[in-house]
Amino acid sequence: MSNRPEITALLSLSTQKYINPYNDTRIYWAREVTFDYSTSAAIRVDFMRFKPVNNTVSGIEKGDFYCYEVKSCVEDFKSKNGHNFLGDYNYYVMPKEVYEKVQHLIPHYVGVLVPDSKHYRGEWYDLTSAKKAKRKDRDRPAIEMLMMMFRSAARDRALVEGIKYDGK
Template structure:
């Protein structure tokens, strides 16, 4: 597997399996979540997960957002796109050789996941943490973050029904 689209697809599937291994409807995540849509400074996060503390009002308010950016190569990492870390916890997902090449360029608060071994149940890899993310308070309100995730999920549902 050597082409960027193939690597990106493998990393994306691996991340989805990491985030929600059993298709649990109580795990809230979305792909390609866009903020500041239709402006000159739009931001798109590859994957975003919301993890409430519990299902009470205050537990939801105290929940955390996890943002993941998939980088398939050193060139992809060095492109100006896809470094949108607006969550409480932020991660890159990349091949180990890419991480080795760019480790010194990753901000201290951003974590890194790399594929480890191929999962016995399918064509994806189990992810391992090479660097743990440090919590960083987000600048956007909970309501905006949840709404943008909801909009991205609705876009995906609409696409499947067409």
């Protein structure tokens, strides 16, 4: 597959299945999470996941955010867009051949997931770690991160349900 939009779509589906393989409602995640909306500094994270320690207030406050940025080719990686690592753990998702070409440009704390074999139940790939992410304390409070994820998830739910949504 050499078509960039197709590769991006396949990597995105694979990321979604990696984050939540069984559509478990206890896994908190969202796609295309926008921060600083309506400002000149707006950024969008391709996928985000939140893992609370437990469901107490302190367990939520101590939870970890995982950010995933999909990069389909070297040109995509070298573009200025999509290097938005706001989480405690941050990952690029890219084809292995792209990783081999850009690995020296990846910050030390950012992990990399690459497609392995095609999943036996669908048209996506199982992702494996080519480089493990190192913890980086986030700059934003949990409440802001959760709110932005909630807004993005509400947008997606409205799209699925056919509801007019103008919450951006």
